[in-house]
Amino acid sequence: QSVLTQPPSVSGAPGQRVTISCTGSSSNIGAGYDVHWYQHLPGTAPKLLIYDNTNRPSGVPDRFSVSKSATSASLAISGLQAEDEADYYCQSYDRSLSNYVFGTGTKVTVL
Amino acid sequence: EVQLVQSGAEVKKPGESLKISCKGSGYSFATYWIGWVRQMPGKGLEWMGIIYPDDSDTIYSPSFQGQVTISADKSITTAYLQWSSLKASDTAIYFCARLRGARYYYYMDVWGKGTTVTVSS
Numbered sequence: 001q002s003v004l005t006q007p008p009s010v011s012g013a014p015g016q017r018v019t020i021s022c023t024g025s026s027s028n029i030g031a032g033y034d035v036h037w038y039q040h041l042p043g044t045a046p047k048l049l050i051y052d053n054t055n056r057p058s059g060v061p062d063r064f065s066v067s068k069s070a071t072s073a074s075l076a077i078s079g080l081q082a083e084d085e086a087d088y089y090c091q092s093y094d095r096s097l098s099n100y101v102f103g104t105g106t107k108v109t110v111l
Numbered sequence: 112e113v114q115l116v117q118s119g120a121e122v123k124k125p126g127e128s129l130k131i132s133c134k135g136s137g138y139s140f141a142t143y144w145i146g147w148v149r150q151m152p153g154k155g156l157e158w159m160g161i162i163y164p165d166d167s168d169t170i171y172s173p174s175f176q177g178q179v180t181i182s183a184d185k186s187i188t189t190a191y192l193q194w195s196s197l198k199a200s201d202t203a204i205y206f207c208a209r210l211r212g213a214r215y216y217y218y219m220d221v222w223g224k225g226t227t228v229t230v231s232s
Contacts, residue, residue, distance in 0.1 A: 002155070036218035038156075045222040046148075046156070046206065057220065089156050093215045099172050100217060102148075105155035 003028060003094050004103035011109040017078040020106045022090035023071065028101065030071035033093040037066065037075050038102075040087045049088070050075065077108065085110045113137040115145075115207050115223035122229045123197050130193035131226045133207030140188035141165040144210035146219055147181060147192050151203045161210060161217070162190060197230045204228075 005023045012018040022035060029035055037050040048057050050066050053073070065076045077084055090103035118132040133145065147159040160171040164183040171181070183190040190207055205226050208219035 034212070034216045034218070038219070040156070045224045046208075046219070047222070048218065048220045051218045051220070052212065052216070087155075091156075091158075091218065093217075095215075097173065100146075100158045100161075102156040102158060 002101055002104045003097065004090055004092060004101055006088075006090060006103040006106040008104070009107045009109065011111055012080045013111045014080055014082065016080050017076060018080060018108060020075045020077075020088050020090075020108070022073045022075070022103045024073075024092065024094075025071055027096040028071075028092045028094040029068070029073060031095055033095075035066075035068060035073040036091045037064075038089045038091065039084075040089065041085075042087070046089070080110055082110050084108055113209070113221050115209060115221055117205075117207060117223040117226045120227040120229070122231070124232055125197055125199055125230055127197050127230075128193070128195050129197055129228065130191050131205060131228065133190045133192075133223050135188045135190070135209065138209070141185040144217065145183065145190040146208050146210050146217075147179075147190075148206040148208060148219075149175075149203045150206070150225075151200075156206075159192070159205075164188075164190065197228075199230050199232075201228060202230045 010018045038046045040046040116134045141164045146161040149157045159175045162169045162181045164185040180193045208222040210217045211220045
């Protein structure tokens, strides 16, 4: 089990806003290591969604926003669209494990 | 266009060896770290290890140290992931990806489409 915990699933109707949490500890997010986010549609290559806590690569819509607190981070998707249905992962570094880690992953379902 | 093209699906028997590849193009392959990520059936992403093709400096995730070998040949812009003796539990999709950022802050900005490895007797 990963040291970055995400809810297994979240869902929302088209147009709604959903939030995905990524809960860590003082060994990773709380130690100041950056959080990055990925979107993964099964059967395809994962896609970088957010890097260095807050930055969106070119082409990622601003419907995707992030926030960060002491030992956790959150990804919000506003104006939910059918194409947002995918798995989402946070990623950071953990100094206790001396390793990079992915979150447990969250499946977003558009109702 | 920056691309990582992975080798095709493999079906192997337990105990067999395997080497899968990841060919980079469209950028200076030698000077970007490449990482490998495992996704077991129905599970999430796992960080396996990374390699710097220019000098083959390799850092393994503790869970994968000794279980796989990561290598690279910068002359043909290709990274590899290999097993000497496969187990059924190695059945998974394996992704390669290019790393950006600084040490302890790496993220993966370009990904291959994945190689499905099936190990079954």
